Amino acid sequence: MVQERNNGLNKEMVLPPIQQNRPALSWGVKIKKKLKAVPPYLGKFRPSVGQCCHQCTPDSLGKKLGQNSPSLGFQNLLSVNETHTRYRGWLVRRVCCVLYVNGCKVYPSxxxxxxxxxxxxxxxxxxxxxxxxxxxxxxxxxxxxxxxxxxxxxxxxxxxxxxxxxxxxxxxxxxxxxxxxxxxxxxxxxxxxxxxxxxxxxxxxxxxxxxxxxxxxxxxxxxxxxxxxxxxxxxxxxxxxxxxxxxxxxxxxxxxxxxxxxxxxxxxxxxxxxxxxxxxxxxxxxxxxxxxxxxxxxxxxxxxxxxxxxxxxxxxxxxxxxxxxxxxxxxxxxxxxxxxxxxxxxxxxxxxxxxxxxxxxxxxxxxxxxxxxxxxxxxxxxxxxxxxxxxxxxxxxxxxxxxxxxxxxxxxxxxxxxxxxxxxxxxxxxxxxxxxxxxxxxxxAVMSTGLVSSLLLHRHRKGVCASALCRDVAWLTEEVLFRNKDVGFGGSLVEVVYYSLTLLAPHLSIAAAPSRKDPFIAPCPSLAATLSLSLHAQIVTHTFIMEAVGACAVSAMLCEVAGSGVSSRVRSDGVEGEQVRGDMEFDVVLCQSELTERALQLCHLLPPGFMPPCQSSQSFALDAVDSLVRCGILIMEEVPRDVPICDFWKKQGTLSWSTTDDPYHSDSDCEEPDSHSYKLSQPTQCPEMLFFLCSMLAGHLRALCWTTEGLDLLHTPLPEAQCVAQIHAHLCDTADKNKQHYESCSEEAARTAVRTLIDLGVLVEEQQRGGVSLGLSLLFQLADNRQKLHRFISQYLYN
The missing domain is CATH 3.40.1130 (Glycerol-3-phosphate (1)-acyltransferase)
Incomplete structure (x- = not known):
């Protein structure tokens, strides 16, 4: 981390003047009045980003070209004045941009x-x-x-x-x-x-x-x-x-x-x-x-x-x-x-x-x-x-x-x-x-519009008050910086939130009635608005991808527990019967091996660019589970052997038997205890945080589910472009029918879903006269196999 001594996130990085180009909006005034007592934004520490890979290029990493340089801060490229030239005066201030450009060095080519x-x-x-x-x-x-x-x-x-x-x-x-x-x-x-x-x-x-x-x-x-x-x-x-x-x-x-x-x-x-x-x-x-x-x-x-x-x-x-x-x-x-x-x-x-x-x-x-x-x-x-x-x-x-x-x-x-x-x-x-x-x-860098879009799309889909949104923006900013990710904004909290809402205003519904002191903000339930917010929120998903994978794995296991008919008690301190007060404690213990396996399988469905390329999928899955412990969602627990554990890892037919001539053979191999077990933590914000992380990947996973459901509508073989177009139309029709989840029906989601199904062997590339066409494989022409694929993907959808 590189320390920056400044007032706010970075005073060199000034937000564009909001009042000059835009009229004063009533909801903006209400936000400023409501939150005028909020302290300046936390930002004394800014992460040092952009270091090269320690595994593939350790020699380049050791050069440390930027280590000895002082903290120079940021420069606005568009802010050109007479100080950038060798001259001073009234005339220079009016042609300073021409003089500045003329003084820049150009290498011959x-x-x-x-x-x-x-x-x-x-x-x-x-x-x-x-x-x-x-x-x-x-x-x-x-x-x-x-x-x-x-x-x-x-x-x-x-x-x-x-x-x-x-x-x-x-x-x-x-x-x-x-x-x-x-x-x-x-x-x-x-x-x-x-x-x-x-x-x-x-x-x-x-x-x-x-x-x-x-x-x-x-x-x-x-x-x-x-x-x-x-x-x-x-x-x-x-x-x-x-x-x-x-x-x-x-x-x-x-x-x-x-x-x-x-x-x-x-x-x-x-x-x-x-x-x-x-x-x-x-x-x-x-x-x-x-x-x-x-x-x-x-x-x-x-x-x-x-x-x-x-x-x-x-x-x-x-x-x-x-x-x-x-x-x-x-x-x-x-x-x-x-x-x-x-x-x-x-x-x-x-x-x-x-x-x-x-x-x-x-x-x-x-x-x-x-x-x-x-x-x-x-x-x-x-x-x-x-x-x-x-x-x-x-x-x-x-x-x-x-x-x-x-x-x-x-x-x-x-x-x-x-x-x-x-x-x-x-x-x-x-x-x-x-x-x-x-x-x-x-x-x-994560921009302020990305933070606000992610909160509105994944945490406050039905709307939120301006004061609660500001508190969440402050919390999410600290979490982003904690993960060694830089942010691209500065100023006080009020300025940042007002600036973001002003840019996102065409995609939001803002209620600022005179009788309401705290404006209410909600995303517009339309295709264009949802796709725009989803595009802004992508960088936040990249930042929390490890936690999102782990959260979806926990959600998949909890869904399987609920669907298996296993009864789970709800315990509370000093309370018996149906009356339950305080934080609930679930008697469901999650096995590390099963949880890691679910996270590992989900890793394979992610688009490129999310996972570190030099890290194995197994290591990433383990880190995803550990990240939930750091977030406070999971608590590591030592479980006695006589207590039944929610472990679907050792199902029928999955025990591995060693041969009799194995030198490491032991009669107690099948009784090897699990290394760790986890249970859900009890803070009241745990479910909300879990659903917030699961929602980050819900758009991608839901697009895969809808694409799987629409396979029987394709008249294959088709060229890949036509196949993507038909899948995109199917995603849009499904979203319009449900009147929600429009983030799953973008062209990008359709192309990614089709590519994933090709890699899975569901769609097979066939060489024809006109080029390469896509056809449904014999294995997945069976409706039963398509249903299995749909169940496998949908298990990670928390809702």
Whole structure:
């Protein structure tokens, strides 16, 4: 933890002025009057985030590039004044932004002989030969004709004059979009030290919006660091706009490809892009890559860089995970044209600011150290159907140990080399993608809108008073900081809550009648409002994922106890009969082995990016159970042997027998006592806290349940896109029918559910003329097996 001596969370990080751009709302005044006596926000300690993995990259961790730097605090990138220039005066204050941009350092980026290097590379030559477009020994004119769609991509450069102009435009434009862009100066100081050591940085972030690829170069440009070449699958229709972006280092899609998947289908695209990245890194250029946890798109660039290091084309690179948090994620369209861009810029002049942005640069680590030292292990990966189907179909209590294999994070068309889907090198590239997804998410700050959205969506679904909401925000902030997660806001508690409610007001119902002193706040029961709140609350779910997994495992065991007909007494001090007062004490004792097993099975159903990639699933499941003890939900208890324990682990047919020639055989093997047992704690807030944690994963699990129920409605085989569309429509219809749980019917939830069912073997990929289609497997064409799958998933839903 790094101590910060300030008044409030961080006085350098000022909230955007609320009163200037928005009218004073009645409920805002009531909140301020109601809570004007609340003390300033706790925030004297701020966690140090972004350290690299101690298991895979201990050498990089030992460098400690940011340890010796003083506490520099945060800087608002949009707050440019005369102090940022060398000049002073009345005129300087009005053109300070121009002077500031003109004084920023721009590193030269000549194209030079890059085209010759790409065309003469072995990869490109072999691809041209395989296509028989230009046979070996053919003339260079035929090769250039075949490479003509990629010539503009290869000649992407960084023009100093144009970069300064675009930087000035971006500062002015983003000032209308966001209230502030906060940057951790300690992280930038570490990047300066790393650049002085000559390491080639590769910035990796999780894709959220088109704004992501603009924010990282702008921050680096304003702090005199090398502006990276941005690899982003953006299709621009305007030739003028493509020319501008390509002269500021943006590598776009080829003009003939509409999507990234279409571009990868061309056999020449991957060799050309791999050779282009090699030439950029050889020139000493920085690179910026965006990765999507939902589809795995973007991971092919990391696989290409790793392939270059493995072949010796590049000595090493320093990977820098970047966490970008928005108070409100801007909605932008990837298919950008000149007219739509001009309309977007014009709309910025009349819109209100959409909150703040926080950017964290994590500690750089060596890619060569991670991949070539053998510390990153992938030998325990197994298909999801091998991990869970024995438990789902055969009701076995002992699951197969291993990590879930997620080969879809690097589709075969994206691989830099034609290798088998189960090849160790391919698995290592997938492990790298998972590692960076988790690292970038871990250093992402939790914004105030995320805290309020999580509380309203998972704890106060039916509404809450403003005073109770403020108390919960204070409590949740302390819990987030305790888990070594930074927050992206500052100021007093009243300011933070009012600011968040102002941004979330379109998705909330706020009752502030004159007769009601304490305003009542509830989320709107609509699809758009619920999906927006769910998007904001995702980062809080990432923070509490360990506790959420453990809570769902406890809920599953309690549901099985209730459904098994086992009677449980309710004890209280000095009370007999039906009258019960005080805290209730349940005579249900949970076995550690069974509880850990439930948590382990649930781990395999989580989307990528939630679990630490270097930690085994078994270890994570044990930590999930231990986290509930730290939260006070569970209490470890020593249970006498004559007291029956609620243990479904030793069911009929699950006892393992050792052979007679086993040297470690003992007659007492089957009587080995359990290591630990747990029972629910008795504080009154325990059930509420348990349900709050369970609700964090309820949206994902409910989408899986609804998808399983809708399998009989699919007329398979179907292309994957059509299958996802039909599942999405089914999720929306189910939510509309129930008039609730709209967070389970997003397109993201539909795609994740379909991908999970493919990994489980429920949906089978079939190769057809039009491409890959999905069909229902023979095993799950039986309604009984689909019901077993539904029961297995629904056991983790607390309601």
């Amino acid at each position: 000549p194209v030079g002989k890059r085209l010759d290097g790409v065309c003469q590379s072995n990869r490109v030559q072999e691809a041209l030969t395989a296509e028989q477009k230009a046979p070996e020994g053919g003339d260079s004119r035929g090769q250039l004709n075949r490479l003509s769609p990629y010539l503009t991509l290869i000649n992407t450069c960084i023009s100093p004059g144009l970069l300064r102009f675009v930087g000035w435009v971006m500062l002015k434009m983003l000032g209308s979009v966001f209230g502030s862009i906060q940057v951790n100066l300690n992280h930038l100081a570490a990047l300066h030290r790393a650049s002085q050591q000559g390491s080639l940085p590769v910035y990796v972030y999780v894709r959220q919006s088109v704004m992501d690829c603009a924010l990282i170069p702008l921050v680096l440009f304003c702090h005199n660091l090398r502006v990276p070449y941005t690899l982003y699958p953006l299709q621009i229709n305007s030739s003028w706009l493509r020319s501008v972006l390509q002269k500021v280092g943006v590598v776009l899609l080829p003009p003939c490809a509409l999507t990234e998947q279409d571009a990868e289908m061309d056999g020449l695209y991957s060799p050309v892009m791999t050779s282009l990245v090699r030439e950029l890194l050889r020139e000493g250029q920085a690179v910026s890559v965006g990765v999507s946890w939902e589809s795995g798109q973007g991971g092919q660039w990391l696989a290409r860089i790793r392939e270059l290091i493995k072949n010796g084309s590049v000595l090493d690179v320093s990977l820098v995970p970047v966490g970008i948090s928005y108070d409100s994620v801007p909605k932008t369209n990837i298919q950008v044209g000149l007219s739509s861009l001009l309309r977007f810029l014009w709309s910025l002049l009349w819109r209100r600011t959409g909150g703040s942005v926080r950017i964290h640069f994590a500690q750089p680590f060596s890619l060569k150290e991670m991949c070539e030292t053998g510390r990153c292990r992938v030998d325990g990966w197994r298909p999801l159907q091998d991990l869970l189907l024995p438990t789902i179909l055969n009701n076995r209590a002992d699951s197969v140990f291993g990590q879930r294999m997620m080969s879809w994070l690097l589709p075969s068309t994206y691989a830099p080399e034609p290798i088998q889907p189960t090849h160790p090198e391919r698995d290592l590239s997938i492990a790298l993608i998972l590692h960076l997804l988790y690292s970038a998410t871990s250093c992402t």
